[in-house]
Amino acid sequence: DVQATRATHLCLAVGAGWRRVACMAATKNNIIWFRKGLRLHDNPALLEACKDAAHVYPIFILDPFFLQQSSYKVSVNRYNFLLESLKDLDASFRSRGSRLLVLRGKPEEVLPRVFQEWGVHKLCFEMDTEPYARTRDARVRQLAEEAGVEVHAAVSHTLYDTDMLVARNGGSPPLTMQAFCRLVERVGEPLPPAPDPPAQLPPLPPLPPPATTSGEEGEEQGRQRPSADPAVTGVPTWQEVGFKEAPVTIFRGGETEALRRLDASFSDPSWVASFQKPDTDPAAFERPATTVLSPYLKFGCLSPRLFHARLLAVYRAHPRHSQPPVSLRAQLLWREFFYTVGAHTPNFHRMSGNPLCKQVPWQDDPELLAAWREARTGYPWIDAIMTQLRQWGWVHHLARHSVACFLTRGDLWVSWERGMEVFEEHLIDQDHYLNAGNWMWLSASAFFNAYFRVYSPVSFGKKYDPEGKYIRKFLPVLKDMPSRYIYEPWTAPLAVQRAAGCLVGRDYPAPVVQHAEVSKRNIARMAEAYRANKSSDADPDEATPAAASSAAVTGRGRKSGTSAAATTSAAAAAGAAVSAPSATTSSRRQGQSRSSRQASAQAEPEAAGTSAVGQTRGSAGGRKRQRTIAEALGATTAGKAARGAGE
DNA sequence: TGATAGTTGTGTAC
DNA sequence: GTACACAACTATCA
Numbered sequence: 001d002v003q004a005t006r007a008t009h010l011c012l013a014v015g016a017g018w019r020r021v022a023c024m025a026a027t028k029n030n031i032i033w034f035r036k037g038l039r040l041h042d043n044p045a046l047l048e049a050c051k052d053a054a055h056v057y058p059i060f061i062l063d064p065f066f067l068q069q070s071s072y073k074v075s076v077n078r079y080n081f082l083l084e085s086l087k088d089l090d091a092s093f094r095s096r097g098s099r100l101l102v103l104r105g106k107p108e109e110v111l112p113r114v115f116q117e118w119g120v121h122k123l124c125f126e127m128d129t130e131p132y133a134r135t136r137d138a139r140v141r142q143l144a145e146e147a148g149v150e151v152h153a154a155v156s157h158t159l160y161d162t163d164m165l166v167a168r169n170g171g172s173p174p175l176t177m178q179a180f181c182r183l184v185e186r187v188g189e190p191l192p193p194a195p196d197p198p199a200q201l202p203p204l205p206p207l208p209p210p211a212t213t214s215g216e217e218g219e220e221q222g223r224q225r226p227s228a229d230p231a232v233t234g235v236p237t238w239q240e241v242g243f244k245e246a247p248v249t250i251f252r253g254g255e256t257e258a259l260r261r262l263d264a265s266f267s268d269p270s271w272v273a274s275f276q277k278p279d280t281d282p283a284a285f286e287r288p289a290t291t292v293l294s295p296y297l298k299f300g301c302l303s304p305r306l307f308h309a310r311l312l313a314v315y316r317a318h319p320r321h322s323q324p325p326v327s328l329r330a331q332l333l334w335r336e337f338f339y340t341v342g343a344h345t346p347n348f349h350r351m352s353g354n355p356l357c358k359q360v361p362w363q364d365d366p367e368l369l370a371a372w373r374e375a376r377t378g379y380p381w382i383d384a385i386m387t388q389l390r391q392w393g394w395v396h397h398l399a400r401h402s403v404a405c406f407l408t409r410g411d412l413w414v415s416w417e418r419g420m421e422v423f424e425e426h427l428i429d430q431d432h433y434l435n436a437g438n439w440m441w442l443s444a445s446a447f448f449n450a451y452f453r454v455y456s457p458v459s460f461g462k463k464y465d466p467e468g469k470y471i472r473k474f475l476p477v478l479k480d481m482p483s484r485y486i487y488e489p490w491t492a493p494l495a496v497q498r499a500a501g502c503l504v505g506r507d508y509p510a511p512v513v514q515h516a517e518v519s520k521r522n523i524a525r526m527a528e529a530y531r532a533n534k535s536s537d538a539d540p541d542e543a544t545p546a547a548a549s550s551a552a553v554t555g556r557g558r559k560s561g562t563s564a565a566a567t568t569s570a571a572a573a574a575g576a577a578v579s580a581p582s583a584t585t586s587s588r589r590q591g592q593s594r595s596s597r598q599a600s601a602q603a604e605p606e607a608a609g610t611s612a613v614g615q616t617r618g619s620a621g622g623r624k625r626q627r628t629i630a631e632a633l634g635a636t637t638a639g640k641a642a643r644g645a646g647e
Numbered sequence: 648t649g650a651t652a653g654t655t656g657t658g659t660a661c
Numbered sequence: 662g663t664a665c666a667c668a669a670c671t672a673t674c675a
Contacts, residue, residue, distance in 0.1 A: 176652095176653075177653085177654075178652075178653070276654085276655095277654060277655070278654055278655035279655085280655090282655095324654085325653090325654040326654050326655080327654095330654075331654095334654080397655080398655060401655070405656090448653090449653095450653085450656085452656085452657095453655095453656040453657080454656065454657075455655095455656060455657085456656075456657060456658090459656085459657065459658085460656075460657085519657095
């Protein structure tokens with residue numbers, strides 16, 4: 001396949017040859033179906049659609065799945081980025097004698113209709129390995145076959161065909177970046193970008209004459225317009241799609257902008273050659289410290305192979321360039337790594353049923369999750385990042401690390417799946433496998449396991465930005481707080497808070513947890529979760545806490561050997577623990593079996609630790625618990641902070 | 648099976 | 662600036 005694709009590239013690369021091929025037998029009506037890959041450059045599916053074509057229908061289908069599913073949310077920022085990308089694509093087609101048709105509906109319903117209406121010979125699209133896309137495309141292939149339509153799918157969203165990479169690795173994906181890089185070395189360089197499409201593309205056929213006049217639009221009531229009618233195939237606005245709030249991100253979608261941004265990044269080749277990701281500044285916002293090409297890669301406005309080819313050209317001129325895993329090229333390889341592992345791991349975007357993912361008894365705490373999501377944790381560094389996420393739909397990689405660690409193993413002990421969902425909604429570069437993979441990484445659930453390396457919500461940002469410029473930008477309520485206090489405003493004397501116009505507890509929240517305490521306790525919880533996973537690996541009959549409890553709900557455990565008895569008793573114990581008063585669970589737990597003890601850890605994790613730390617310290621496990629203790633003892637960390645604020 | 652190395656932590660002591 | 666504790670991890674490969 002790779003060789004065939006390479007041959008196609010070479011053949012099409014010869015301009016005259018291309019024209020001859022196109023003119024020899026231009027009799028077919030083909031579709032190029034855009035989903036991702038919203039570009040003309042390096043688009044082998046488009047070139048394939050143009051072969052032998054009398055007419056090419058460039059289509060995009062607005063799939064209600066991406067708007068209506070309650071489990072899948074998309075912010076107006078990202079949706080509008082998509083619409084801008086479609087507008088740009090349409091403009092590119094128009095300058096080449098065609099235009100983009102934006103169809104509405106489920107692809108499984110829209111495509112069979114147009115196959116028939118347009119007399120389609122061939123359907124071409126870019127391969128997409130995400131779970132939803134795979135199911136959709138399998139169904140579409142079947143429908144195409146029933147309609148006698150040829151299907152051509154091209155690999156161009158990733159540098160390599162990830163199936164090929166896995167095959168070359170002996171049938172399973174490498175699980176470390178180092179092993180992945182060695183594999184890529186063995187396989188060799190990716191294909192060069194496909195040649196640009198010709199200046200004139202096979203046009204759309206002329207529309208049939210309008211129906212006899214009936215009203216201004218010349219269309220009888222109830223009569224279906226042709227699917228290619230320009231009146232019903234334009235790119236909609238975000239209002240037309242149904243969003244109420246206007247997009248606010250500073251980033252514009254589209255291939256034109258992607259290539260402009262790529263050129264801007266490469267305008268300083270020595271910066272490109274010496275790039276080292278861990279050294280970049282997460283607090284830089286006037287000029288972000290990285291390329292911000294991720295949203296363009298996500299939608300395929302930019303080809304990863306073009307980016308890669310440009311990098312190799314710079315590296316040839318700068319022999320002492322940086323190397324994986326920190327180089328700029330390595331950032332493309334990280335993307336490739338997560339695509340490869342993700343596409344070959346069942347339930348990659350979930351904890352339960354995911355063989356790579358540590359089963360950790362995270363705590364379901366809607367209040368703490370909401371505080372994190374809504375940028376009111378009381379930690380300015382965290383809240384500034386979450387604000388930037390909402391406003392720009394993009395934050396620096398290390399800023400993502402900060403908030404992901406804070407939500408999960410660092411502070412709030414909320415499942416990485418909840419964080420992933422919030423990112424999925426707001427990121428304009430949201431990318432299924434990258435998002436899941438990185439959340440597992442940061443929560444020390446897979447790939448990364450140094451769970452005691454915890455980001456401080458105070459020190460980490462301060463290291464880069466001691467004046468707090470980033471915080472002042474995204475949290476204007478703190479703009480006049482002296483630098484000395486801006487990362488910990490609750491420590492500012494009341495007079496200082498007054499002078500800054502920001503009283504903690506009134507104008508800006510007090511911290512929802514005390515980092516020093518909860519991070520220490522959570523490290524112990526992680527140690528316990530790791531032990532539980534290890535023992536369940538050694539003894540597959542014994543369910544891990546989360547596996548046991550999720551198995552009770554889903555009927556599936558992490559291991560196929562999870563015993564029904566353990567599952568049942570675990571579920572029962574989980575239910576009991578939920579309703580038990582927290583003051584009594586500690587003693588009650590001592591009488592439980594191991595598996596039910598683990599299940600109660602899942603239901604009520606603040607009592608889960610078996611270490612001294614876990615059992616004796618409970619003052620900062622979450623908002624609800626803090627309040628309970630505050631009532632009993634009259635002094636909590638949050639309470640102290642609130643009094644510090646003058647309440 | 649044992650050695651090795653791993654994109655990106657923090658706080659403290661020296 | 663450097664070393665160490667934190668608390669002991671794991672995929673890979675020779």
